Amino acid sequence: MTLLKSYYELCKPNVVYMMLICAFVGMLLAEETVGSFWYLFISLSGIAFCAASAAAINQVIDRNTDASMTRTDQRPLPQGELSATHASIFALVIGILGALILYLYVNTLTMILTLASLIGYAFIYTVYLKRATPQNIVIGGLAGAAPPLLGWASVSNTIEPYALLLVLIIFVWTPPHFWALAIYRKDEYAKESIPMLPVTHGVIFTKLQIVLYTIILFIVSLLPYVVLMSGEIYLFSALVLSTLFLYYSINLYYSEDDEDAMKTFQFSIYYIFLIFLALLLDHFIIIS
Amino acid sequence: MNQIKNLSLFGICMAFVVIALGAWTRLVDAGLGCPDWPGCYGFVVFPINEAEIAIAESRYPTFPYDINKAIPEVVHRYFAAALGLLAIFLVYLSLRKTNDKSIQGWSCFLLIFICLQGTFGYLTVSLKLLPIIVTIHLFGGFTTLLLLYFIYLKSRNFEIFNQINISNLKVISGIALAVLVFQIFLGVWTSTNYASLACADFPTCQGSYLPEMDFKNGFNLNQEVGPNYLYGLLDNPARVAIHYSHRISALLVTFIFLILMSRLWFSEAAPLASTLGILLLTQITLGIINVVYVLPLYVAIAHNLVAACLLLATFTVSYLAWKR
Numbered sequence: 317m318t319l320l321k322s323y324y325e326l327c328k329p330n331v332v333y334m335m336l337i338c339a340f341v342g343m344l345l346a347e348e349t350v351g352s353f354w355y356l357f358i359s360l361s362g363i364a365f366c367a368a369s370a371a372a373i374n375q376v377i378d379r380n381t382d383a384s385m386t387r388t389d390q391r392p393l394p395q396g397e398l399s400a401t402h403a404s405i406f407a408l409v410i411g412i413l414g415a416l417i418l419y420l421y422v423n424t425l426t427m428i429l430t431l432a433s434l435i436g437y438a439f440i441y442t443v444y445l446k447r448a449t450p451q452n453i454v455i456g457g458l459a460g461a462a463p464p465l466l467g468w469a470s471v472s473n474t475i476e477p478y479a480l481l482l483v484l485i486i487f488v489w490t491p492p493h494f495w496a497l498a499i500y501r502k503d504e505y506a507k508e509s510i511p512m513l514p515v516t517h518g519v520i521f522t523k524l525q526i527v528l529y530t531i532i533l534f535i536v537s538l539l540p541y542v543v544l545m546s547g548e549i550y551l552f553s554a555l556v557l558s559t560l561f562l563y564y565s566i567n568l569y570y571s572e573d574d575e576d577a578m579k580t581f582q583f584s585i586y587y588i589f590l591i592f593l594a595l596l597l598d599h600f601i602i603i604s
Numbered sequence: 605m606n607q608i609k610n611l612s613l614f615g616i617c618m619a620f621v622v623i624a625l626g627a628w629t630r631l632v633d634a635g636l637g638c639p640d641w642p643g644c645y646g647f648v649v650f651p652i653n654e655a656e657i658a659i660a661e662s663r664y665p666t667f668p669y670d671i672n673k674a675i676p677e678v679v680h681r682y683f684a685a686a687l688g689l690l691a692i693f694l695v696y697l698s699l700r701k702t703n704d705k706s707i708q709g710w711s712c713f714l715l716i717f718i719c720l721q722g723t724f725g726y727l728t729v730s731l732k733l734l735p736i737i738v739t740i741h742l743f744g745g746f747t748t749l750l751l752l753y754f755i756y757l758k759s760r761n762f763e764i765f766n767q768i769n770i771s772n773l774k775v776i777s778g779i780a781l782a783v784l785v786f787q788i789f790l791g792v793w794t795s796t797n798y799a800s801l802a803c804a805d806f807p808t809c810q811g812s813y814l815p816e817m818d819f820k821n822g823f824n825l826n827q828e829v830g831p832n833y834l835y836g837l838l839d840n841p842a843r844v845a846i847h848y849s850h851r852i853s854a855l856l857v858t859f860i861f862l863i864l865m866s867r868l869w870f871s872e873a874a875p876l877a878s879t880l881g882i883l884l885l886t887q888i889t890l891g892i893i894n895v896v897y898v899l900p901l902y903v904a905i906a907h908n909l910v911a912a913c914l915l916l917a918t919f920t921v922s923y924l925a926w927k928r
Binding site: 538541542543544547548551 | 772775776863866867869870871
């Protein structure tokens with residue numbers, strides 16, 4: 317049972333669930349009506365296996381760094397619950413399983429896009445970007461922003477502009493989201509010489525970047541309404557949520573307290589969840 | 605129907621002229637150029653030669669005669685009266701030349717409304733330029749223009765308007781119209797309370813982004829008029845509150861219009877987005893010039909007229925979005 321739980325933890329379940337929600341919203345928005353339950357389920361599980369695989373690969377590669385940070389030292393590999401070999405084999409198996417499901421039951425485009433984001437996160441980000449530049453999470457965020465596109469493509473078998481718009485929202489949201497956490501954990505990143513922005517350019521500069529990205533996010537969050545993809549329910553939700561996010565980030569800018577960084581980080585998670593929920597509600601209330 | 609079309613179009617032009625003349629009257633402080641109504645110092649036009657002026661001044665000893673202030677007031681009155689005659693003729697045409705009940709109804713309403721508007725013209729004089737009355741009088745002018753425009757749209761029956769479907773812009777166009785009307789109110793309130801020059805600098809006001817303001821007195825709609833309201837009675841912080849509200853509200857209008865224009869851009873009525881954008885940009889520029897160059901007369905009148913254009917354009921978008 318503990319072994320099963322270790323493998324479960326290896327998949328970063330919370331992150332994967334959030335990605336699945338975003339992919340799920342992408343699927344539902346792709347059509348005017350809800351498609352067959354079975355098809356949605358099989359597509360989501362294919363994406364889920366690949367995302368879990370990417371998370372596992374990330375933990376295998378980063379196992380030494382993870383061991384020396386309090387945020388990550390409870391993970392199964394630093395704890396010695398799993399060996400690196402077993403974790404690698406597990407990651408390979410579920411990765412191939414996920415890709416096969418997508419190839420056989422969904423479509424080739426979704427498989428390619430999913431594998432591309434897997435490679436983007438597990439290898440390009442983890443191995444190279446993370447240690448190469450303070451812009452690591454900005455560029456790497458593209459892989460994390462892919463889920464709505466994957467979900468959309470699984471239904472439509474094309475790359476739609478609206479799907480890219482959803483990707484853009486997550487892409488712009490990622491830097492303020494992650495940097496808020498990085499401010500809170502800056503000492504640990506510094507110890508591991510990972511060039512996170514607060515380490516290389518200081519906390520004040522990072523806070524300014526958070527404010528600027530939140531302003532861009534404010535504008536980007538209005539785009540679904542502007543391009544006639546969504547209606548007023550979404551507009552009002554986006555205005556309220558983006559204003560709140562802006563409030564949190566400006567508050568963080570003037571605050572001396574690191575706890576405010578944590579609050580901003582936590583709010584950012586609610587933000588992205590509620591934005592996608594609003595997109596969904598708006599879509600189905602307009603149709604019905 | 606053709607005649608109604610042409611007459612209402614001519615009426616729109618006339619309404620613009622009357623609004624411009626009204627603004628002119630206000631801006632050269634000629635609102636009390638004639639102390640009586642409908643005559644001017646008891647004359648049908650206005651006193652011209654020395655003898656007439658002597659008679660005029662003996663009739664109203666407390667109001668020294670100034671021909672430069674009598675002219676705008678009288679010209680405004682006669683053009684407004686001409687617009688009233690036009691409305692009577694429009695009612696006649698609509699009853700005789702068409703069976704369109706809606707056009708007949710709106711024409712009659714226009715006539716009644718213009719009579720009401722004349723009454724408020726009388727009240728601005730008799731109540732000595734009380735701001736709330738002057739404000740209502742200007743809104744009446746804008747509404748008259750809007751009514752003529754609406755009758756024109758009805759009689760013209762544009763084919764393209766019937767084809768365009770932008771019903772997904774209902775809410776945002778409604779919000780934009782409401783915010784615009786609110787902004788026009790603030791603009792008129794600035795003018796009628798002589799607060800246009802309360803802040804002489806831009807974008808700051810009296811060197812600060814948060815100047816001393818007195819909203820309670822600035823927006824007290826039941827204020828005392830005193831002997832008369834020429835040149836305003838409010839103290840400085842109250843005028844600053846009015847002026848600065850108009851500026852802040854302009855930011856809100858711009859924000860709402862940016863959303864409306866972007867959404868229009870992706871709809872079937874995309875060209876209207878440019879129309880709104882150009883008008884909005886012009887209006888903001890004129891507003892800034894008014895402050896920086898100490899209220900040049902023609903710029904101030906243009907600020908008034910472009911506001912009317914912006915109202916017509918925004919009304920058009922709302923009309924298209926809400927039509928059945």
